[in-house]
Amino acid sequence: MKDSILTAEVLEPYAQALLSLAQSQDLTDRFGEDVGAILASFNDSPDMRDFLASPIVNLDAKRSVLHQVFGEQVHPYMQNFLNLLVDRRRIGFLEGICRQYQTLLRKLKQTVLAEVTSxxxxxxxxxxxxxxxxxxxTSANQVDIETRIDPDLIGGVIIKVGSQVIDASLRGQLRRISFRLGSST
Structure with a gap:
């Protein structure tokens, strides 16, 4: 419940505004790349996420770090958007806003996300x-693939598209065999 309220009241409006700006300037793909780069940097450096979310760190320091990390890498409009989030004290929601932007962009482009674990x-x-x-x-126009590694799978893959899960892993097959053997006795 808390996540849906957060999405509806904070993440969605900012992501929608970013998408509207991107559409008006014909930059939807470029912003999609920028958002991907921002999310990748958060995955590579959880310290940066914590730094930006910290209420103790002053706003100028946050703007400075964002400019150093993303300055030439992202479009100037995206850099302005990041500064706006800092000014409005919403930069702690950046990761969620980026994920929401990706969701909106996928809907716009009739693209689905396949989460693949191998x-x-x-x-x-x-x-x-x-x-x-x-x-x-899915009859989608495009498919974005997000991969994760899980050595416990032994082999094969698990593919999740929306609420549908396809377990083609060796671990899943062994579990199904074990279940059948257990239920037949």
């Missing part, structure tokens, strides 16, 4: 095969 890194051919299978399952 035992090892997937090569490009494997990703393309998954992409094509998901396209045929």
């Amino acid at each position: 035992a090892i890194d997937l090569n490009d051919d494997q990703k393309n095969t998954i992409r094509e299978r998901v396209k045929s399952m």
